[in-house]
Amino acid sequence: MASFTLQGIPVSRGITIGRAHLLRPAAMDVKHYLVAQEQVEAEVVRLQKAIAQVQLELQTIWSDLPTDAPTELGAFLDVHALILSDPMVSEAPLDIIRTRHYNAEWALVTQVDVLSAQFDEIEDEYLRERKADIQQVAERVLKVLTGTADQLPHVIGVDERNANMIVVAKDISPADMMQFRDVAFTGFVTDEGGPNSHTAIVSRSLGIPAVVGLGNASHLIVQDDWLIIDSDAGVVIVAPSPLVIAQYRDRQAALLKARKKLHKLKKTPAVSLDGIEVSLLANIELPEDAHAAMESGASGVGLFRSEFLFMGRTGVETQLPSEEEQFLAYRQAVQTMKGKPVTIRTLDVGADKPLDHNDHNILNPALGLRAIRYCLKEPQIFLTQLRAILRASAFGSVHILIPMIAHAFEIDQSLAMIQQAKDELRAEGIAFDDAVPVGAMIEIPAAALSLPMFVKRLDFLSIGTNDLIQYTLAIDRADHEVAHLYNDTHPAILQLLDMTVSAANKANIPVAICGGMAGDIKLTRLLIAMGFRELSMPSALLPEIKQEILNSNIAQLEPIAKKILRTYDPRLVQEMLRGMQGQQFT
CATH class of the missing domain: 3.50.30.10 (Phosphohistidine domain)
Structure with missing residues (x-):
């Protein structure tokens, strides 16, 4: 061959x-046929039994998880069990059988196609990929129905x-x-x-x-x-x-040796050759992810995306996670980190990430009612979350991060809501840390261009580079047609980053990068040379970023970074970045 x-x-x-x-996949060739009226309820029962069997399988797999299994597996199994019990998956196909007389497999695939189409409209890449959860759950049910496991x-x-x-x-x-x-x-x-x-x-x-x-x-x-x-x-x-196999075996052996060396750096601080320490933090989506953060040697959690506690629900307020449910999730992450800071981003849903799939802006969801705009429009949802976060702050170091702020009144209203949550908890005699730091995401160009109003009112800043690039370059990062224009080293992006770190340093408040640029080893030396001292990334990327910092001399890199910031030729920028990455220090 x-x-x-x-x-x-x-x-x-x-x-x-x-x-x-x-x-x-079992879903590739499912049969499509109509069942007779007298067979409809029997078909309904057939699907119900398949769903019940898969629920039992998931429970068994979860209970049999080995102690060394990644924590993500248990969390994902929980998510799949929840999806399987959601009426949109467990009940809606039954209605299709009863009203359209579809066979069970056809009814299930039909409903999953509807839900998948809704997820395709979500702008956020992570959430858009969550449609795979629904498809995988359906796949498992189809395997039971068709006997093709x-x-x-x-x-x-x-x-x-x-x-x-x-x-x-x-x-x-x-x-x-x-x-x-x-x-x-x-x-x-x-x-x-x-x-x-x-x-x-x-x-x-x-x-x-x-x-x-x-x-x-x-x-x-x-x-x-x-x-x-x-x-x-x-x-x-x-x-x-x-010959190719032999060449790759040699490369594989070299990589294995390097990985073992990296693991030894777990407890080593990320300090450059000229003695400057950089805090390396972890991004997490679920409280269970905090275990991986600790294992990687992270200095804390730089971004806890709290919206994943809210997704997959119908959007009816009574079906949103309660204050107690949220509190337990936040507390779990905080306690796992054993005193290291946990930065919890408040709810970033709405428009492109709707809680109710029937309620979203179809014109331009990325510019719609999302993040802090949504929370200020739904103050009770926001207040409930703030109370839960504050309650968790009694168990460790917690920071509150507000996403997508662009206006002074959004800062003021957010701080007022936090104060209201504190007043309520204090009146109820519930413990919390009254000095919880509050920060803002810098992810809209307007925010980066009006930093004085941020640094005067807030305790820290965190740059979400993914959205900042999207909004600055007018590129939907979910659209493959313009993906080639998505450029994290565009001069405008680098200027906005430089403005932000300079303003934060002048005001003597911390500034972090929690977007994709923080975990890109090709950019590590540029970012630390620009003055960034906090980088937050997926846990698995942390060891190699740490090694890059340990092998860097920031003072010697700074002149090159300044030259890059003055350069508007993309080829020269890339050439200097490659030179930076390959530079050896004595």
């Missing part, structure tokens, strides 16, 4: 070599005939991943997914190479094909020659 290469999205680091094991080999060796297994699939659910714990799987290749898909998140937490978003890899790759995954480059080599 002739060798060929597939290009996808790299979501973890490393190289692996092995044979392909294909997982076929995938089976993995029980024994996998490492010899030429039975090599390490590389899983190839359209997509992989967290529950399916549990099938792999007893076999020697070494990599993932999927047609779908992105940087925040379950496959991406779990592969990063396990330290396993993965490439996703390959489109049609599961159709091009044949069972037992030899594969090489280069997850640094986002490349999958199919049927490589013996």
Whole structure:
């Protein structure tokens, strides 16, 4: 067989070599037929039994999780169980059977298609990829209905005939991943997914190479094909020659040696060669993620995206997470961090991330009623969350981060709401930290251009580079048609970053970067040379960023950073960045 290469999205680091094991989706060829009126209720019962069986399977898998399993797996299994019990998944297909007389499989796929279309309209990349949760839950039910559950080999060796297994699939659910714990799987290749898909998140937490978003890899790759995954480059080599395999084995050995060396840096502070310390923080989505943050040696949590406690609900206020539910989640993260600061971003939903899928701005959701705009319009939801966050502050170091602020009145109203929450808790005799720091996300150009009103009123700033780039360059980062224009080193972006760090330093308040730029090792030296001393990123990226800082001399990098800020030729900027990254210090 002739060798060929597939290009996808790299979501973890490393190289692996092995044979392909294909997982076929049950939903590819579901039967579509109408059932007779007298058979409708029997069809309803058939679907109900399948759903009940999957609920039991998920509970069993969760209870059998090994102690060394990534915390993300348990959290994702909980999410899948919640989705399966949601009426939009468990009840709506039954109505389709009763009203349209569709067979169970067809009714389920029809409803999932409706929900998937709603998720496709969400602008936020992470949340948009959460439609995979619904699809994976449905996939599991379909496997029960059709009797097509995938089976993995029980024994996998490492010899030429039975090599390490590389899983190839359209997509992989967290529950399916549990099938792999007893076999020697070494990599993932999927047609779908992105940087925040379950496959991406779990592969990063396990330290396993993965490439996703390959489109049609599961159709091009044949069972037992030899594969090489280069997850640094986002490349999958199919049927490589013996010479190519040998070359990659050498690279693989070198990477393994480097990874072991990085792990030894866990307790080492991120201090540059000229003695400047940089705080490396972790971004988390769920309270369970705090364990990975601690394991990576993070100095704290720089961004807890609290909206994931709210998503997947109908939007009816009584069905939103209660104050107690939120408090327990925040407290869990705070206690896990053992005194290290936890920065909780207040609810960032609305418009592109609707709590109610029937209520969102179809004209331009990125410019709609979202984040702090939504919270100030729904003060009771906001107040409930603030009370929960403040209650958690009695158990450790908590910072409150307000997203998408652009106006002075938004700052004033947010601070007033926080004060109201404090007054209520104080009157009720409930403990909280009265000195909780309050900061703002700098993610709108208007905010970066009016920093004096921020630094006078707030305790810290955090730059969300993903949205700042999107709004500054007028590029929807979810639109592949303009993705090539998304440029984190555009002169305008670098100028806004420089203005923000300068204003914060002048006012003597902390400023962090919590967007994607913070975890990009190609930009680490530029950011610290510009004056940033707090970077927040996914936990798995932290060790290599720390090593880059340990090998840097910030004083010697500063002149190059200043030169980059004066340069408007993108080719020269990239040339200087490469020079920065490769610079050796004595």
